[in-house]
Amino acid sequence: MKLNRDSQYIRAVRLKREQISSFDTFPFHLPVIRNFKEIQFHPNITYIIGENGMGKSTLLEGIAIEFGFNPEGGTLNFNFATYDTHSNLDQYLRLVKGINRARDHFFFRAETFYNVATNIEEMDQVLSYGGKVIDSYGGKSLHEQSHGESFFATFTKRFQGNGLYILDEPEAALSPLRQLSMLSRINELIHQGSQFIISTHSPIIMAHPDANIIELTENGMQEVRLEDTHHYSIMKQFFEDKDRLLHHLFQ
Numbered sequence: 714m715k716l717n718r719d720s721q722y723i724r725a726v727r728l729k730r731e732q733i734s735s736f737d738t739f740p741f742h743l744p745v746i747r748n749f750k751e752i753q754f755h756p757n758i759t760y761i762i763g764e765n766g767m768g769k770s771t772l773l774e775g776i777a778i779e780f781g782f783n784p785e786g787g788t789l790n791f792n793f794a795t796y797d798t799h800s801n802l803d804q805y806l807r808l809v810k811g812i813n814r815a816r817d818h819f820f821f822r823a824e825t826f827y828n829v830a831t832n833i834e835e836m837d838q839v840l841s842y843g844g845k846v847i848d849s850y851g852g853k854s855l856h857e858q859s860h861g862e863s864f865f866a867t868f869t870k871r872f873q874g875n876g877l878y879i880l881d882e883p884e885a886a887l888s889p890l891r892q893l894s895m896l897s898r899i900n901e902l903i904h905q906g907s908q909f910i911i912s913t914h915s916p917i918i919m920a921h922p923d924a925n926i927i928e929l930t931e932n933g934m935q936e937v938r939l940e941d942t943h944h945y946s947i948m949k950q951f952f953e954d955k956d957r958l959l960h961h962l963f964q
């Protein structure tokens with residue numbers, strides 16, 4: 714069953730603006746934080762999109778940490794730290810949670826997934842009871858699979874439904890065909906009571922209709938339609954008239 718406004722796990726995120734003393738330094742200087750408006754999450758999927766450096770990862774990380782995730786990702790049970798570079802944005806965010814609790818949780822970050830894979834191997838070396846952690850990821854060491862294979866194994870095997878999934882660039886390393894499979898997996902999971910918050914550059918990943926798209930720009934944030942995103946229109950121009958686009962590009 715799909716989640717709705719009454720059953721979704723996270724409803725909104727607000728900024729504790731009154732507690733921020735200066736908007737001159739990272740992360741508060743980012744346009745998304747300076748011009749922050751409450752984000753009302755879609756019960757199924759909320760996409761956070763925008764150009765490189767607009768603050769998508771910073772925002773997602775703040776939301777995830779405030780929820781209780783490890784800054785580098787994983788389930789709620791991961792608490793390793795390879796680098797301590799996360800911002801303190803989480804302390805200035807207030808999450809409005811729903812009445813229902815998710816049964817599965819995962820914060821996926823393409824950037825630090827390697828560390829999650831390493832941490833799974835370390836946990837499996839010390840824990841002997843209750844089965845191996847890697848078994849819920851399909852059983853095969855994530856380091857012994859290709860980049861894309863290990864991501865995909867996580868989405869297909871580890872994600873179980875009734876979950877809250879925060880994903881930062883899940884398309885990284887996925888071929889276009891796998892991105893379509895990923896979208897299909899997302900569709901299955903929302904029909905099994907899951908809620909997603911996804912940052913992405915992929916017009917395929919952001920194409921699910923049961924969603925809101927929030928674009929971060931130099932002016933702050935705004936809700937957009939898929940067809941009005943740069944991601945979509947640039948790809949469209951490329952496929953409709955590649956030669957013309959290249960001609961302008963190379964001039």
Ligand SMILES: Nc1ncnc2c1ncn2[C@@H]1O[C@H](COP(=O)(O)OP(=O)(O)OP(=O)(O)O)[C@@H](O)[C@H]1O
Pocket residue numbers: 739743763764765766767768769770771772798799800
């Ligand atoms: N720890 C940090 N200290 C200072 N500045 C940082 C730090 N982390 C990120 N930034 C800066 O904050 C801005 C936003 O970074 P962020 O990683 O959130 O962008 P993004 O929207 O996720 O970009 P991309 O699409 O490339 O992943 C960037 O300009 C980045 O250089």
Ligand SMILES: [Mg+2]
Pocket residue numbers: 769770771881
């Ligand atoms: Mg990012």
